[in-house]
Amino acid sequence: MQKKGIFISFEGPEGAGKTSVLKAILPRLQPYLQEQLVLTREPGGKENAIAERIRDVVLDPAYIGMMDPWTEALLYAASRRQHVESTIKPALAAGKVVISDRYVDSSIAYQGGGRGLGIDNIAKINDYAIQGLYPDRTIYLDLDPQVGLDRIMTHRKNEINRLDLDGIDFHRRVSAAYHELAAQQPNRFVMIDASQPLEQVINDVWLTLVDVLDLPESEENL
Ligand SMILES: Nc1ncnc2c1ncn2[C@@H]1O[C@H](COP(=O)(O)OP(=O)(O)OP(=O)(O)O)[C@@H](O)[C@H]1O
């Protein structure tokens, strides 16, 4: 496939603010990109019934303590393969801007680092899913994992998924793996301090997008 579009992923620990930031950014981007913008997520994906069904299984709190870690890793990779093939690749081939709330770095950090399955092993199984398709830029919302977990336990109690309920040690290993990835690929990762007030985080993300997408430098965009 000849990739023509731009691919941006958002990553971070639980409760870092990815969903809140993307919700705020969407109406600001739409006037520039209109139907060229594809906002999607993992596990799952925009208009991707198969990947969304896998999401339901892998995140279901009913399976706490029951899901084998490799089954978990393979389910995320299977959902990603479907997402890449039927959502991401066609959009990029059509020259669109694809923004994904989580992508392969989540697997490297959560299953490779958090579950201890090994970063190289998880990268290897994900080769089948992504076939070399890495994001052009990855916006990492950086937050102490305990602060993120406290946020979701306080404000989002009715939407807690299976991994949110893993212990703090798991989430600290996830965070360490993300930091290792970001240190290895400083040109791809943009680190944003997600402990700031939400408006400031949104602004920092917006300025990054203005740069990456080469949006016109109006006063509002600076
Ligand atoms: N900068 C911030 N300061 C304080 N609260 C925040 C901030 N950003 C987000 N929140 C709050 O934290 C909670 C989690 O935010 P959000 O759902 O956007 O995070 P997320 O990164 O998408 O989390 P997850 O990956 O777990 O789904 C929400 O209640 C949100 O209002």
Ligand SMILES: Cc1cn([C@H]2C[C@H](O)[C@@H](COP(=O)(O)O)O2)c(=O)[nH]c1=O
């Ligand atoms: C893609 C992906 C995700 N995860 C984890 C990270 C979160 O705990 C959930 C997704 O929930 P969100 O509220 O939509 O962020 O799944 C993972 O462990 N591995 C992955 O590849």
